[in-house]
Amino acid sequence: METFGVVVIGAGPGGYPAAIRAAQLGASVALVEKESLGGTCLNWGCIPTKALIHAAGVFAQMRSAASLGLKVGKTSFDYAAMVERKDQVVRTLRNGVKQLLAGNGVKVMEGTASFESRNRIVVNSKAGKILIGAGKTIIATGTTSSMPDFLPRHGRVVDSRAFLELKSVPARVIVLGGGIIGCEFACLLARLGVQVAVVEILEDILAVLDADVRRELRRHMEKTLGIRIYTGQGLENIAAEGNTVRGTVAGDTLEADLLLAALGRKPVTKELQIEKAGLRVNAQGCIEADEYGRTQVATIYAVGDVTGGPQLAHVATSQGLVAAENACTRHLRRNETCFPYCIFTSPEVGAAGLTEQEAGQKGLEIKTGRFNFAALGKGQAIDDHPAGFVKWIADPETGQLLGAQAVGAHATELIAEATTAIRAELTVTDVARTIHAHPTLAEAWMESAHVLLGEAIHAVARRAR
């Protein structure tokens, strides 16, 4: 039986960086993966969707190029070619991960891991069962799409992963679920000219965001992209027959060629047999870990989606690095608490730290400052009608930046500055006094800091009532 200092289960964005960091710290490391290196993020999530969303974005720009004084002939797209390019991107990155693991001396084992005891793991591979010993174990098995029982089992009812394998794009799509995945797919499809309806049972789409950001995004999704959005009601009488899917919501009968279910994700723990290691899943099916990534069993750590966190690749990566360091060194490090959300809708959304609605729930006093992209030189230069704004949320006593949200072009890139500022506990004044390059969209952070301080140059203070 081969024994490793650290065994990592799952080669997604939580697992493979953990394996590399553990190897960098001198541990002998095995990484067990049952499907593809890179996990959901690289193969069926973040990366392939962004490849398609980018193409759809360029296509939308081609169609609106006339407003910039450009002449474009008849526009069209070849969806099969877009999918082939997407697959190529995934292959390139997957190969990159493979080389990184090899370069760091991580032993990659293909198969499904299950615990025999807290420090013995069986890898069920095509070649048979292999028993390995594990000094420390990091569980990073992630999540998979929930397909609730009320959905018909039919080829026209798919989750996001199955959708990405389609070779042609349907003409009409119902997106069930108005969370991040649902909204991203809805915008992607709508920009390719697909007729899209989104049905969300909660009162609004993207409930994690503040109301003003949701309002801005929803207005564009409905007005500019023509997406029908139903909120506060579920889709009922769902039926799939031949090439058609139907359902009713709010008295309307929706008919489409495809139903995309984006109803959340559930932790992957079934094959792990963690009870043999002395662990148990919680009521939500998650493996709980503390702020140091430790589970209830001293030698076992858990990171990423399987622990029930915010289901973000970059959070999983950060937790993976923390767990690897805590497993291999004596200096304990805590998980980072400040992280950005990046939502690749049209317009894009970025958010980090405290939201206004969280502050309200916690009864915290806050001050906010908002600045519209339309008031920026760069905003006008790149768009006739620049959408969106950025917003700071700060402590009124110390001026500490507690949260930020951005909605508009490149918001997912812009949120990085805000995340750094919040994590570094900068104050509003620090950002207000930092020279921001002109003309850029990032100026909005400085301008909104000025607004928060009541010193705006490029916005007129609203008259007090």
Added chain:
Amino acid sequence: MVRPITMPKLGQSEEEGTLVQWRKKVGDAIARGDILFEIETDKAVLEVESFFEGTLLKIVVQPGTTVPINTTVGFVGDPGEAVPEIPAPAPGPQRPAAPSPPPKAPQPQAPAPAGKLPEPPIPAGDLRTAATPPPRPAVAAAPEVFRISPRAARLARESAIHPESIAGTGPLGRVIEKDVKNYLEARGYSRLRLTPAARRLAVQENIDVLTLEAAGTPERITVETIRRAIAEKPRPMSRMRQVIASRLTASLTTTPHFFVTVAVDVTELSQFRSELKARGMSFSVTDFILKAVALSLAEFPDVNSTTDGSNIQWHSRVHLGLAVNLEQGLVVPVIRNAQELSLAELHDCAEELVARARAGKLTPDEMSGSTFTISNMGMLHVENFTAIINPGESAILAVSSALKQPAARNDQVVIRDIMKMTLSSDHRIIDGAMAANFANAVKNKLEEISLWKRLA
């Protein structure tokens, strides 16, 4: 007619009271019996009611201020009436955090009539003549003055450090900017990883960042670090807590305590209580203990005595203190003349006092003068504990929980309800044998059901 409201004398031993909080604002209509304000005495926080009708015209004494008994704290009258000008009294020494009115303000003094609430108000006319400040103790010579230049003080403040320990090199040992800079360098200030928001919070809250735990390690000093330091700042104890602290310390350090524990078999007493309950008479275990102690104290007069070290004073009456745990601290209401009370009367008296204690309505007089105290932790699931003798007494009985335990009866092991009691005694008066005999006298009474059948 404008009438002054005064700090009431709520107990015979009270010399001053702290006004904690006004319940009425200037301009509020006042009805007879309305709660005007809350005061804190050595023993409790109490509500003070109005004896007049009218409008609250003026508040003289601000919350957090300690003033002598009978000081005018405000005025009630008809709206628009002229209020006599009297300066606000200086806060007492107990509350350093109180807002500071002008120092050496005259404090109106009036003869303190003996007796309880309600106090007759002082006629307004007396205020003009009786305004003489009480003599203030001479302040000890001030320590050497700390001198610092404005630039140095500003640098220290903006760096969130306390400059008091810096050795000054300026004239008269004045700390100058260079001294602060040298100090910061010597203490490794530049190596602190202090976040901007943490620094600003530390400045606001007057936290010295060089004293923080994260200083000197690779960890950052974050807002969380500062918030922890704020939470760990020493807070003044409530006056009640301070009094508890000093009295218990004085008792334990000046009285030679010793402890005797007996195990009481309360199995039959529990059954008897159930029988009484079935007949509509509800008694607590405490009621039986009160009675058993009152009876035993008659048999052991020395236990109901006190000493100053040279004399012994016997107390002919049994005033039983009953310790009651409240959120703010312990209070000990006193059942007077317990030797004369029947079991039912003891029950009623204890019930009323405990209810008043929980409602914060005990007056200081109801909490003083006890000759023996009982502390019952029966409901708190304890096997056994010892109590500290209440100052002015010679013994205290600590009663623990009745627990099912194996016991030997007729050489057989049986399960009985056993309740341990520990007597703490002042060894200057009470010797071991007397304590043992007293404890057993109480125990024997509790175990003798025929006695209770007569008394209940």
